[in-house]
Amino acid sequence: MSDFAFATDETTRAQITNWLNALMSMRRLSKPTLEAYQRDITQFMAFLTSHFGQPVTLEMLQNLHTRDIRSFMAMRRQKGIGPRSLARQISALKNFFTFLERQNLINNQVLHLIKAPKKTASLPKALTINEAKNTIAMTNDLEARPWVAARDMAVLSLCYGAGLRISEALAICAQDLNEGALRVKGKGNKIRMVPLIAPVRQAINTYLESCPFKPAGHEPIFRGVRGGVLSPRLIQQRMVQLRSALGLPPSASPHALRHSFATHLLGNGGDLRTIQELLGHASLSSTQIYTRMDSEHLLNAFQKAHPRA
Missing domain, CATH: 1.10.443.10 (Intergrase catalytic core)
Known part of the structure; x- marks a missing residue:
């Protein structure tokens, strides 16, 4: 069973699976990238379950506010995640919400109201x-x-x-x-x-x-x-x-x-x-x-x- 199973209801769980399958078939993402997307959504669902005290439903996602997203980002920063990784995670969540909107399941632009963390450009380390x-x-x-x-x-x-x-x-x-x-x-x-x-x-x-x-x-x-x-x-x-x-x-x-x-x-x-x-x-x-x-x-x-x- 997927890691997000215990943090979501049956309908939300099915939509997460559909989203991941769509990423694999239509965008042809690599296996490591897909695994990263699944980790991102799992961490978000686990946070919401703890934040609201109950499994995540589509209705809950529809009613999220910017303060909820900022609380999630603050929690991730406290765990030591860097700006680049956090920006990628927010991007993955935006992709998931867009997927749900295209299915006419929710209509919540909350993630688009959040300013993405500023990435610090890291230069590759080369040998002589x-x-x-x-x-x-x-x-x-x-x-x-x-x-x-x-x-x-x-x-x-x-x-x-x-x-x-x-x-x-x-x-x-x-x-x-x-x-x-x-x-x-x-x-x-x-x-x-x-x-x-x-x-x-x-x-x-x-x-x-x-x-x-x-x-x-x-x-x-x-x-x-x-x-x-x-x-x-x-x-x-x-x-x-x-x-x-x-x-x-x-x-x-x-x-x-x-x-x-x-x-x-x-x-x-x-x-x-x-x-x-x-x-x-x-x-x-x-x-x-x-x-x-x-x-x-x-x-x-x-x-x-x-x-x-």
Whole structure:
């Protein structure tokens, strides 16, 4: 039974399920995004149940006031949620209310009267070129089993050399590999083609030649020591070892290698549209944050080097 079941009546519960199903079928949201939406609505329903002392009904949602929404936001802030996460949660609730309005079940604009929390733009944490290269190379020194070392080096090479998310890298199948390009299934099951530079292709080939398991063409190529699909947790644990060995900051993660890919491309003259396509960003605004990061890097270098800075 869903987590929101005990906080809502049967009718409201059914509409939440319908809403989540609609998001999955029509907007093709990824599984993690859908799970985040479900957490958002569950937390809101649990708050309302406590706030009013009874399970949530559609009539209750129809009669909500701005003070109720502000009380919910205050509760979330007290629990330590940041402005960006709270803004996303309010956006999810607006989406749910819009869904109910389109079904002619409620007509309450209360959420649209609430000013969304101001988001603090956070810049991605990128490694230097040498740090990124050393991170991949050091893997071989930390792992005694050659095929496991080759596996982890190939995964990290895909993050830095192709800009893949860790989930995208671990989902790669043999049939996705072409001589000079890689077929990647990103968020929302959107497909993109990413060039495979020679070092990345070589890292994959070295792993495939040494791997004791031979998955079918439609199965993920990266395998754990027992032959199952490789868990991202193992790559994250490898990065913890690499951070310790190389003295890297806590922000050095598989995702930081993806950020480094974009930052280094931009710093060497890559254009935003191309980087957007390579990263699989749906919106250019998601990619534009790297221009701010590059500008900050230039300013820091200027302040360190210029005699009048």
